[in-house]
Structure formats: C-alpha cells, structure tokens
Amino acid sequence: MPRRLSDLVLIALVLAPVPAFAKDKIAPDAFSVSMPMPPAPPPANGSIFQGGYVPLTSGGRAGNIGDIITIQLVERTAATKSNAAGTQRDGSIGLTPPTTGPLSLFNPSDVAAGGGQQFKGKGDASQSNALSGEVSVTVAAVYPNGTMLVKGEKLLTLNRGDERVQISGIVRAIDISPDNRILSTRVANANIRYVGKGEIARASQQGWLQRFFAIISPF
Incomplete structure (x- = not known):
C-alpha cells in the first residue's frame, strides 16, 4: 500500500x-422529559369533600400541572416546486458591395454575418412527510392566559432496535376534547422528534x- x-x-x-x-441504545439528550409533580392537595378542613374547585364547564379536562393529555399525531406535509425557463435570440447582418470600383471584388457572402442563441432550463422538486399515532404527555406549566406547556415521550424497545417519539409545545384548554385528546396540529411551537436506533436504522x-x-x- x-x-x-x-x-x-x-x-x-x-x-x-x-x-x-x-x-445502539438511544442516549438521553437535552430533550429528556422531567416528569412534573402535581401540586400537593390542600390540607384537610373537616369537610367531607376535599377536592379542589373545578368549573362545571371544564368537566374532566386537564388543566393542572401533572395532568395527562393525549396528543393525536396527524402530521402530513407536502411540497412541490417546478420552474422552467427558455430564451432564444437570432441576429443577422448583410451588405451588398457595389458592382464597380475596388469593392466589387467582394462577394455579398463575404460581408454577411449572423448569429443565434438559445437556452432551455427546467427544474422540479417534491417532498412529502407523514406521521400518525398517539402520544400521551403531561402538563409541565400553566400560564396566566390559560395556555399550557406539555411535554412527553414514548420509548419502544423492539427486538430489532429502539424507537422514540418526543413532543413538546403549547396547547389551549379550549382545544382539548372532553376525553383529554388534542390534535398535533393544534399544538403551538410544536417540537416533534421521531428517532430510531438498531440494526434496521443502521442498515440504511x-x-x-x-x-x-x-x-x-x-x-
């Protein structure tokens, strides 16, 4: 050698x-979800019912730190782009020399010139992505305006590798259904990650x- x-x-x-x-194993990263602890229950005051105040319009919807919300992943994106361009240019010039005198030695073809230019271009691009499924997350913070910060992840250890789905973002209480479900398209500042490790991912x-x-x- x-x-x-x-x-x-x-x-x-x-x-x-x-x-x-x-x-092969998925190492923890900066996204690692720290499970928020729900607030401590109020001290007993001698009453039979010790639950906190919940508006009748809220029902059983999540609204406190530590509550669980199921996010339905319905991500689907598609983008296409196409462009084309074409130009063409022709030009010519010709002179007829006189039939007498010194210039009569030139033929008309000797003083003629012409030129042409042509260009064609075309480009196409397309891309599509789709992600579906469900991930249950927990409420990590509740803001004064009623929005909530949610974080969660799902780790699947299969016989051919590991799969991890992570999601975080801000949701509105009004967008949460009575069974505590919300579409991923309703999550603001959504950060969705789907990564995998193992021999299948390594082979590609x-x-x-x-x-x-x-x-x-x-x-």
Missing part, C-alpha cells in the same frame, strides 16, 4: 466517530469510513 494512502486510512481510523454498533446508513471518504472526496 502506498505511504500516502496508508496515512489517509490511519487518519480516518483516528478521527472517525464511534461505530454505530457501539451505540453509510458506514463511518465511507462517510469519512465522502467528506474529503473532491468529486
């Missing part, structure tokens, strides 16, 4: 990240050494 090629391989081995098989990615040479390749 030439020395220069061996040096490149050595550098790749030193600088390359940890192989995917060494980090390039190897770490192949990615390294793809970065430094000038072609």
